Amino acid sequence: MYSFVISTLKQAKRVIVIVVGFTVLLIGITLIVLPGPATLVIPLGLAILATEFVWARRLLVRFQHGTRRLKDAISRKVPGGRQENSRPR
Numbered sequence: 001m002y003s004f005v006i007s008t009l010k011q012a013k014r015v016i017v018i019v020v021g022f023t024v025l026l027i028g029i030t031l032i033v034l035p036g037p038a039t040l041v042i043p044l045g046l047a048i049l050a051t052e053f054v055w056a057r058r059l060l061v062r063f064q065h066g067t068r069r070l071k072d073a074i075s076r077k078v079p080g081g082r083q084e085n086s087r088p089r
Contacts, residue, residue: 014052021048
C-alpha cells in the first residue's frame with residue numbers, strides 16, 4: 001500500500017509539472033505576437049519541462065547558446081560596451 005501511495009504521488013507531481021510547464025510555454029508562445037516578455041517566459045516554461053523531459057532540456061540549452069551568441073555578436077559590434085555615437089559628456 002505504501003509503495004502505491006509513493007508511486008501515485010510521483011505521478012501526480014509529474015502531471016502537475018507537465019501541466020504547469022506547458023501552460024507557461026504556451027503563454028510565452030502567445031507573447032511572441034502579443035506585447036510581453038516572451039524571451040523570458042518561454043525559457044521559464046522550458047526549464048519547468050526540462051525537469052521531466054530530455055527534449056525540453058535540449059531546447060533550453062539551444063536557447064541559451066543562441067542568446068549567448070547573440071550577446072557576443074552585439075558586444076563585438078559595440079566597442080567597449082557602448083554605442084559608437086554616444087560620448088561621455
